[in-house]
Amino acid sequence: MRRDVFQAIADPTRRAIILLIASQAMTPNAIAEHFDTTRQAVSKHLRVLTECELVKQKQNGREIYYELEVKKMKDIDKWLDQYKKIWENRFNQLDNLLLTIKKQNKK
Amino acid sequence: MRRDVFQAIADPTRRAIILLIASQAMTPNAIAEHFDTTRQAVSKHLRVLTECELVKQKQNGREIYYELEVKKMKDIDKWLDQYKKIWENRFNQLDNLLLTIKKQNKK
DNA sequence: AATTTGCGAAACCAATTAGTTGCGTATATA
DNA sequence: TATATACGCAACTAATTGGTTTCGCAAATT
CATH class of the missing domain: 1.10.10.10 (Winged helix-like DNA-binding domain superfamily/Winged helix DNA-binding domain)
Structure with missing residues (x-):
């Protein structure tokens, strides 16, 4: 199960x-x-x-x-940790930018 | 849904x-x-x-x-927050103690 | 000792869900 | 224009899940 x-x-x-x-x-x-x-x-x-x-x-x-x-709830926190880095350091904005550039190059 | x-x-x-x-x-x-x-x-x-x-x-x-x-993952983090206080400040150990005392008083 | 209370477990049912198959549509390529 | 590709959507199936009912057992109360 x-x-x-x-x-x-x-x-x-x-x-x-x-x-x-x-x-x-x-x-x-x-x-x-x-x-x-x-x-x-x-x-x-x-x-x-x-x-x-x-x-x-x-x-x-x-x-x-x-x-x-x-304590077991820490498991969830640990999982979240890898994404926290992304949202806190605003890497996602950077990703967006990179993706946009990639799209434009294709055209 | x-x-x-x-x-x-x-x-x-x-x-x-x-x-x-x-x-x-x-x-x-x-x-x-x-x-x-x-x-x-x-x-x-x-x-x-x-x-x-x-x-x-x-x-x-x-x-x-x-x-x-x-950003949406923050929702999960917010939910976790209320329990973080518990596990970080070790309030759960205190709860255990209080519960044990309560049980003993019943006897 | 008989009854009540607190509980888990099993059998069952209805709703939900993960996944498949078979469409239709829009974009790209020949 | 004909064909291939990328995709969403709907219908369907099998498995899972939340909930109920019924049961049996152990601890408490009478």
Whole structure:
């Protein structure tokens, strides 16, 4: 099963769950109360998040607290890094210029 | 149709396309040559990327060059920002501690 | 001990999506 | 003008996904 961080954050409900548990670990029922959905649906989202290690479980009696593994979000940041160089140093403007010149030479 | 940046980068092929055109605008055919897939498949991915404005087209005769709209990636960075505070300032460790204390009080 | 509560897992369904095939159209080339 | 090339678009298929329902199990409550 293909499970990576990018696929996990693609779903808006999952992003909402991430935001919700970012400040406070919560049980599936508690999370479900915040949305117009069932506990089971939340449970499936939590499974996806757990599988890609964006979230970890902490059992406490019969309750399972879900906690955000914030560190895992660095993966996204790392991926963004290669493009940050481009947008920060405005290399893209340079690329545009080069492309325009190339087109004109063809004519 | 639900089209946002997060959904766009969820697909590994689309991330590969983004990487490919980041340094150099390319035509669908040129992009397709880099992958084990057809031009039409690439074309569909480019449509998704165009719809969420991660990519823009530049027609040149019968060729259409696809260019990365790097600025749009800032949207992802903005979203990450709220969590960056957490992982950088190690607030998560504090949260863990608070949660542990809470559990112990329950017992 | 019986019941309730919190949960995951499996079976199922509807919607979405990635990919293919087969068009039509516009630009370039012979 | 006829042909080849570059492309988007629509119809179709197979796989995936979000969600529901139902079940069983373990922990808590009565």
